[in-house]
Amino acid sequence: MIETIEVSRVKRFAANTAGRDFAVGDIHGHFTRLQAALDAAGFDPAVDRLFSVGDLVDRGPECRDVIDWLAKPWFHPVRGNHDDYVVRFDTCDTENWVYNGGSWFAGLAWDEQREFAAQFADLPIAIEVETAQGLIGIVHADCPFPSWDQLRAELESPESNKRLRLVQNSCMWSRRRIEQNETEGIEGLRALVVGHTPLRSPATLGNVIHIDTAGWMPDRGYFTLLDLDTLETIPATRPALTHDFD
Numbered sequence: 499m500i501e502t503i504e505v506s507r508v509k510r511f512a513a514n515t516a517g518r519d520f521a522v523g524d525i526h527g528h529f530t531r532l533q534a535a536l537d538a539a540g541f542d543p544a545v546d547r548l549f550s551v552g553d554l555v556d557r558g559p560e561c562r563d564v565i566d567w568l569a570k571p572w573f574h575p576v577r578g579n580h581d582d583y584v585v586r587f588d589t590c591d592t593e594n595w596v597y598n599g600g601s602w603f604a605g606l607a608w609d610e611q612r613e614f615a616a617q618f619a620d621l622p623i624a625i626e627v628e629t630a631q632g633l634i635g636i637v638h639a640d641c642p643f644p645s646w647d648q649l650r651a652e653l654e655s656p657e658s659n660k661r662l663r664l665v666q667n668s669c670m671w672s673r674r675r676i677e678q679n680e681t682e683g684i685e686g687l688r689a690l691v692v693g694h695t696p697l698r699s700p701a702t703l704g705n706v707i708h709i710d711t712a713g714w715m716p717d718r719g720y721f722t723l724l725d726l727d728t729l730e731t732i733p734a735t736r737p738a739l740t741h742d743f744d
């Protein structure tokens with residue numbers, strides 16, 4: 499029997515008619531701080547949903563808690579570059595991973611490592627969420643094409659595994675747009691929401707909204723929750739913090 503693995507690289511969500519939808523930046527094993535941000539926003543797990551730009555683990559102290567969070571029916575992450583290390587744990591550059599905060603994984607038992615990898619393999623590369631004002635796209639780092647339809651097609655029907663790997667890696671790793679201050683935006687979306695690059699405050703380039711305000715950096719960053727209906731953030735402005743990270 500030939501085993502086939504059905505992987506959904508793009509996940510679509512219908513509009514939330516009962517509650518609010520939020521997106522949050524990189525979490526990196528700081529789920530207690532994330533919960534505090536949700537509490538401050540009055541997040542209601544009965545009706546609200548939280549979409550995550552990924553990078554759920556590495557660096558922070560609560561990486562193992564991710565399994566509990568993945569079980570929450572209202573929590574919907576895409577796959578970040580750190581999450582992809584977990585998926586490829588037996589073949590990836592472990593030295594580089596540990597250097598970037600991945601030592602927690604080495605401390606897991608083999609069967610636990612397998613379980614983490616299996617669950618992370620289910621994380622989509624891209625999420626799309628319908629809202630009253632139009633479609634919102636979510637990837638970890640960037641959409642490497644001028645149109646969302648093209649990204650969807652490349653992820654759902656790749657012409658080769660090599661091409662798919664390139665596209666996925668751009669989605670998870672690229673800082674080109676923010677570094678080059680590109681404002682062309684993405685066709686076919688109301689907004690694209692990304693993380694990956696820590697910023698002092700959220701930044702909007704064209705219709706691309708960068709929301710990683712380094713909630714995982716104690717005293718230097720904070721979690722921004724982006725309301726996908728209003729595109730307003732909670733908090734609305736950068737709070738007073740112990741240190742500035744630049």
Ligand SMILES: [Mn+2]
Binds near residue numbers: 524578579638694695
């Ligand atoms: Mn990242």
